Amino acid sequence: MVDDEIRNNVSQFISKTFLFDPNKKIDEEISLLGTGVIDSTGVLELISYLESKYQIKFEDEELIGENFDSIEKITGFISKKLLNI
Amino acid sequence: MCGIAGRINLNGNAEPVSVQLLQKMVGALRHRGPDEFGYYRDVHAGLVHARLSIIDITTGQQPLSNEDGTLWIVFNGEIFNYIELRKELQSLGYKFRTQSDTEVIVTAYEQWGDDCFNKFNGQWAIALWDSLKKKLVLCRDRVGVRPLFVREYNNQIWFASEVKAIFADSSVPREINPHGLSQIFTYWTTISPASIFSGIEEVQPGSMRIYQTGKSKISKVYWHLSFPSTADAGYKPNRIQLHDAVKVLDEKLMNATKLRMLRSDVPVGSYLSGGLDSSLVAWMGRQAKEGEFKTFSIRFADAEFDETEYQRIMASTLDSEHQEITVTGKDIAEIFPDVIYHTERPVLRTAPAPLFLLSRLVRNAGFKAVLTGEGADEMLAGYDIFREAKIRRFMANDPESKIRPKLFDRLYPYLARSPQQSKGMAIEFWKRGLDRIHSPSFSHEPRWNTTSSLKKFFSEDVQNILQLNPFGDVVSNLPEEFSLWDPLAKAQYLEISTLFSGYIISSQGDRMLMANSVEGRFPFLDADVMEYCNALPAEYKLIGLNEKHILKQVAKGKIPDAIIDRKKQPYRAPDAVSFLSKNAPDYIEEMFSDRLLIDSGLFNPLMAKGLFEKCLEAVKSGNFVLSNNDNMGFVGILSSQLLFSLFIHKNNLQTFQENQFTTVHDNL
Incomplete structure (x- = not known):
């Protein structure tokens, strides 16, 4: 799956779920936790979405800011996971 | 009153x-x-x-x-x-x-x-x-x-x-x-x-x-509010030995409680939350006056919020005539417009609503005044925010440490709704802003930042007039000597001058009590008690991560150990979920309607409605729990819209029909 598609999906999900407006664009590199777009509980919503959308499972130790804190980081991480399946 | x-x-x-x-x-x-x-x-x-x-x-x-x-x-x-x-x-x-x-x-x-x-x-x-x-x-x-x-x-x-x-x-x-x-x-x-x-x-x-x-x-x-200065020449916290300080605080608190029990020509009852503070105040109230003693408690139908077990332990220790009210989400939704009529300001939690119902119970029992335990958590460092700030300071000394964040496990064991999975991300959250350790508001920035993220719901008009310096209205008005206080004192000052004064003793306190003509009396806010607590060394209040250390010593032998030793449970009530059942009152949809959202001009209608739909879906499907932000956003928008509707839009303020003045001094 190409990165652009993942990026678009993730970006749209975040706009719709946390900004309540699918047309709102978020800078792909900003910190989602740091800017308050998502709070620590909201991350769970994001994770459930990604797990069901891409049929993958995240391990506890993978749930760190390095993998989930921006659209860019999420895209890179999913893409890597999909390659390893 | x-x-x-x-x-x-x-x-x-x-x-x-x-x-x-x-x-x-x-x-x-x-x-x-x-x-x-x-x-x-x-x-x-x-x-x-x-x-x-x-x-x-x-x-x-x-x-x-x-x-x-x-x-x-x-x-x-x-x-x-x-x-x-x-x-x-x-x-x-x-x-x-x-x-x-x-x-x-x-x-x-x-x-x-x-x-x-x-x-x-x-x-x-x-x-x-x-x-x-x-x-x-x-x-x-x-x-x-x-x-x-x-x-x-x-x-x-x-x-x-x-x-x-x-x-x-x-x-x-x-x-x-x-x-x-x-x-x-x-x-x-x-x-x-x-x-x-x-x-x-x-x-x-x-x-x-x-x-x-x-x-x-x-x-x-x-x-x-004043705390001891840590400046080299002037650092003079009260260097009294802990066991002596325990005795003095005990006496001062007893005296404060006596004043509040006895200086009244009507009987004074007592709230019992199930926690240390109200239990101790009630115990002291019981000692102050012979005869019957009446206590009042809130129970919750939802076990996550309920503290009945501890309330009953204390009531039986006091041998008080104990009255309870069980609060459900439905009760909260029904009473909420009255609650906002009385808070006269938006709230981000429903926690005031059960206190409205409790004061009504007190009033119906024929009581006009109650003792309550408010103030202990602020004066003696009971809240998690003080412990959280201490851990964040400790983390800031070695931000890469894998061990230091584990202290958070000790801090938040009660969060039933926080699955193990989210822990990694929660720690990521606490790691943010550690470089701001020298900021005067270091202790409160995570809370204020989290809450500020809800401003995304504001309409464009409101967004446009917001200040660029987000915490300026608090930080630019700190007392001159603030910078000389120890970190705990700074955090206490911020807590008392913001959340405590404007929310805890107002929206949850005076306004909910007086809505039903009941006066609250607060021994921990006695002038003498406050000044004594503020002069104590920080470690008598928060030792390691053990909160209200000195108060627990005061309470030993008076109230059951089960209450002294229990994990602190913050008082909370069910939030957004209360308003989203099948039989929810009609006003809720009206508050989130395009018409009223446009009339108030406070929120972006698309986003506010989006949040409403999301919360509704979450409750209907039962598939996921709402995040803290979604809950606060929902209750914040609902209460702001109610406030607009009650005070600005409709002007349906209750008034007198006729002249009922009994005392008249007319010098015209």
Whole structure:
């Protein structure tokens, strides 16, 4: 799956779920936790979405800011996971 | 306990205030004082008083004057040391006509002027009118237990215990203050002197305002929170040994509780939350007075919030006559518009609602006054935010450490709704802002940042006027010596001057109690107790991560260990979920309707409705729990819309039908 598609999906999900407006664009590199777009509980919503959308499972130790804190980081991480399946 | 209001014309040629207006003003406050109503009027001034008779029931009517009838007072609250002050004033030659604390205030003001307020130990909002000098003095107690609002316009002053009494004057414009709204969506409360209504201010806690014909307004602070300085030469926290400090605090707290149990001409009951603070206060109240003792508790149908087990343990220890009310989400949804009518400001949690129902239970049981444990968590560092800040400081010393964040496991074991999975991300959250360790608001920035993220819901109009410096309204007004205090003292100051004053003892405190004509009495807010606690070394309050250490020592042997040793459970109630059941009241959808969202202009309708739909879906499907932000956003928008609807849109404020004044001093 190409990165652009993942990026678009993730970006749209975040706009719709946390900004309540699918047309709102978020800078792909900003910190989602740091800017308050998502709070620590909201991350769970994001994770459930990604797990069901891409049929993958995240391990506890993978749930760190390095993998989930921006659209860019999420895209890179999913893409890597999909390659390893 | 009572409600006060008035309108003053500082212009020489203005129209006197009509009795009709005075009726409307006092009518808006009748829940604060349903027992008697009085007014005073002269060419320049109109003062009203709605009375809840607790002290000197036969002769304590207000407004009341000094002996020669030139200085008039309306007063809401209690001066618990009035008997001692009365004796002092008698020894100076003053004679008293009544047994009331009100007359002591007027006399103390005559004798000591503005310095009298620092001699008072209690909770008050006072208006003094000097009819000779044409001078109005407004004063509020140290931490702001009793509310007092004021409007200045064109040489006229309106003041009142609650804004609705000012709005009873139809000439007063009513509008939501977007800066106040922004403060609520940052600190959970407006920051005094701002209010949620444009043109209406609060008299700041611990301060007075003086208005006089022909002179400029004076704002004067008579007391502020103070902690020991850590500056090399000046670092003198109270170096008393812990076991001695325990004894002193025990005595001071017992004395404070006695004053609050005995200085009343009606019986005083006690709240029991199931926690340490209210249990200890109730125990001390029980010791203070022989005879029956009555306690009151909130139970929750939802086990996540319920503390029944501990409440009953304590009630049985006290052998009190114990009454409970069980609160469901449905109850919260039904009562919520009344709650907002009384808080007069938006809230981000539903927690005030059960307290409204509890004070109603108290009132129906025939009680007018209760002891409660508020203030202990602030004065003796009980809250998680103090422990959290301590861990974050510890992490900041070695941000890469994998071990240090594990301390959070000890901090948040009670969060049933926080699955293991989210822990990694929670730690990521706490790691943010560690580089801001030198910021004065380091302790509170995670909370304020999280809450501020809700501003995304604001409409474009509101967004456009927001300040660039997000925490400036608190940080730029800190006392000069703030930078010399230890980190815990700084965090305590921020907590007491924001959340405590504007939310805990107001939206959850005075306003919920007085909605049902019940007076709260707070031993931990006794002037002597507060000053003693503030002077103690930080480690007596928070030792390691053990909160309220010294208070637990005081409580040993008095209340059951099961209560002393239990993990602290913050008082909370079910939030968004309360409003989303199948049989939810109709007003909820109306508040989130396009029409009302556009009318209020406060929120982006698309986003507000999106949040409503998301919450509804979450509750219907039962598939996922709502995040903290979604809950706060939902309750914040709902309560803001209700406030708009009740106070701005509909103007359906409750008023008097007829003249019910029983005390009249008309000098026209």
